[in-house]
Amino acid sequence: MAYTADKPTPPPTAEELRARIPGWGADLDPTDRPSVPKEQPQDLNAHWTFPEEQPVPDGGRERSIEHGRLTPVFGTAQPLHGVSGAIRRYAYSRFSEARAAHWLLLLAGDRVEAAGAHLRSLATSRPDNPITETGIVAERRWAPLAGRRGRADVRHQWIDPLLVAGPWILAAVGVIAVGRRLLRR
Template identity: 60%
Template sequence: MTHTSEHVPAYTQDHPAVPDGDELRSRIPGWGADLDKKDRPSVPKLKFLDTGAHWDFPERQPEKSPRERSVEHRFLTPVFGTAQPLGGLSGALRRVAYRFSEGRAAHWMILLYADRVDAAENHLRSLLTRHPDNPFTETGIKAEFTHDGLRSRFARKRSDVKHVWLDPFIVAAPWILPVYVVVRLLRRRT
């Protein structure tokens, strides 16, 4: 598929035009401090290498279901991941987050909250199976006792000692809360 637009997309083999250094130096204080190519790790990227690519714009991966995409971009990247499809309340939250610009805190805060909701959804889903997750071994609590975890917390000048009393609540709450909700629902049925 070819891209027909007057704007050169970012996914072509062409390198954008390099602006005039003298003009930039006069306009931007400190511009050109990294002109010595030995100081720039990106120099190999700027060289044209014949990679054997036979396309001007890569063939687009088919979008089988609507994907979240940044409002800053006109279209989805040619290739994108499909291993974790959006679902549940966390998926709805992620879709809402992508209505905001990536430069806004709301975008990132909603995505962070969606991750927490996703974890809670998975804990609840685990409780409804015949082999629920084991929070004692899978959250690192066991390692606190078997690998000198508690001693390492207090033997050094660690900054997290101030909030160590919160750790049991942070680790246990996502497990205890769904159990409490399920028990309450089961009691209402009987």
């Protein structure tokens, strides 16, 4: 069982491995290994056999299908909510962490959350400013071309402005289209 105070089952000893695998450890001298002191048994002084579990919030908590239970302590600062939360819950309930679909759904949930945050910022008195928040102004001031040389992402730097400005341009086009449609009525 996971999360117990007991030390896990010890690995096979060097003698057992030498008997089982011919030639194993021929060059291994314990006095030369820096990790030998760390491998000595420690007195954990744990006062429990299984840690006290944190109460699960009313809305539940996402848990990977590989694990039989939640960890004893987990974060509750940002509970899942809305469409992005539904996408993330689906990723956790349906797909293993070893599947690409799990991670792609989590990425989609993040993008949906980001789009929602941008839309909410438009409803405030101080909406997001994509020009200053992306660092374009600072990049222009502090040697933009010299700072880009030697970076690992040189091949796809041309697409960065499209990825940053594209959603804002699409949103502006959508607002204009809706505005025109409303004015025609």
